[in-house]
Amino acid sequence: MSNSGGGHLSRRALIAGAGVVAAGGLMGQERAAGASAGPSAAVRIGPGDVRYENLVRGNNFRFTGQPDEIRVATSADQVVRAVGDAVRAGRRIAVRSGGHCFENLTAAPEVRTLLDLSAMNDVGFDERRQAFSVQPGATLGQVYRALCAGWGVTIPGGGCPEVGAGGHIAGGGYGPLSRRYGAVVDHLYGVEVVVVGKDGKARVVVATREEDDPFRELWWAHTGGGGGNFGVVTKYWLRSPGGGHLLPPVPRNMVQHVVF
Ligand SMILES: Cc1cc2nc3c(=O)[nH]c(=O)nc-3n(C[C@H](O)[C@H](O)[C@H](O)COP(=O)(O)OP(=O)(O)OC[C@H]3O[C@@H](n4cnc5c(N)ncnc54)[C@H](O)[C@@H]3O)c2cc1C
Numbered sequence: 385m386s387n388s389g390g391g392h393l394s395r396r397a398l399i400a401g402a403g404v405v406a407a408g409g410l411m412g413q414e415r416a417a418g419a420s421a422g423p424s425a426a427v428r429i430g431p432g433d434v435r436y437e438n439l440v441r442g443n444n445f446r447f448t449g450q451p452d453e454i455r456v457a458t459s460a461d462q463v464v465r466a467v468g469d470a471v472r473a474g475r476r477i478a479v480r481s482g483g484h485c486f487e488n489l490t491a492a493p494e495v496r497t498l499l500d501l502s503a504m505n506d507v508g509f510d511e512r513r514q515a516f517s518v519q520p521g522a523t524l525g526q527v528y529r530a531l532c533a534g535w536g537v538t539i540p541g542g543g544c545p546e547v548g549a550g551g552h553i554a555g556g557g558y559g560p561l562s563r564r565y566g567a568v569v570d571h572l573y574g575v576e577v578v579v580v581g582k583d584g585k586a587r588v589v590v591a592t593r594e595e596d597d598p599f600r601e602l603w604w605a606h607t608g609g610g611g612g613n614f615g616v617v618t619k620y621w622l623r624s625p626g627g628g629h630l631l632p633p634v635p636r637n638m639v640q641h642v643v644f
Contacts (some may be wrong), residue, residue, distance in 0.1 A: 426457040442483030449491035451498040460618040467586040470497040481520040482548015515573045515623035520550030537631035540565040554611035569607040576619035
């Protein structure tokens with residue numbers, strides 16, 4: 385677990401212990417704030433809260449931010465609301481999923497709202513889009529295990545099982561299988577992402593690689609440029625281009641084995 389050292393509770397265990405409930409996915413192409421079907425607001429944790437010290441740190445203890453609030457979201461609608469609140473209040477936002485950032489991008493002193501998506505960690509298959517869906521808080525270990533056990537497929541991602549899909553996929557994602565299958569983003573079909581429009585309102589947009597998708601450029605912006613530049617990803621869809629396998633099959637043998 386990311387924060388298991390030094391006697392700290394892990395972030396994931398803490399969130400699970402708080403009884404946060406995940407809400408359902410989105411069906412529409414675009415949904416504006418206020419359409420929440422599940423719990424309407426993300427858990428809000430301030431510096432005076434006993435949970436703050438545990439949640440404020442990511443994996444990299446070199447950098448620790450001092451945000452005014454940590455919002456622990458469990459649905460895209462909660463992310464929309466948290467982003468909308470921050471924009472209205474003029475608070476700079478950073479989003480953290482797996483907490484394995486090398487730099488202080490989520491812990492910069494200017495960050496006033498830290499959006500924690502580690503509890504959004506579902507991995508599944510979306511029949512409608514015929515693609516595997518991965519929420520950003522899923523660790524690579526969770527993704528590999530779910531894809532392997534459920535469907536016998538995998539992605540050519542990194543070897544550290546605790547890295548989060550949230551930052552890893554938008555950054556490209558490479559690992560031991562990359563010489564054979566490319567980077568993870570070569571298999572990225574689409575993203576569900578919370579963006580802020582010209583009107584200053586936060587909304588959910590689905591962007592895919594389909595040629596006629598009006599948001600195709602937004603999909604493209606998530607194929608290696610890194611996370612947090614264009615919006616908050618609340619779901620990735622993975623499907624290899626062309627026909628054949630939906631994703632690469634799991635290798636028959638593994639020379640190196642990671643524990644997760
Ligand atoms: C021990 C270790 C091993 C690694 N091994 C590999 C490897 O083998 N291959 C490889 O390709 N990379 C590897 N990396 C790099 C890793 O993929 C990146 O650091 C990645 O960005 C981490 O993602 P995260 O969600 O865990 O981190 P976070 O700290 O949560 O986020 C990292 C960045 O992505 C942004 N971000 C996170 N979630 C979202 C979201 N939902 N929407 C928008 N932006 C978001 C954050 O704002 C931040 O800028 C490794 C990193 C570490 C620390």
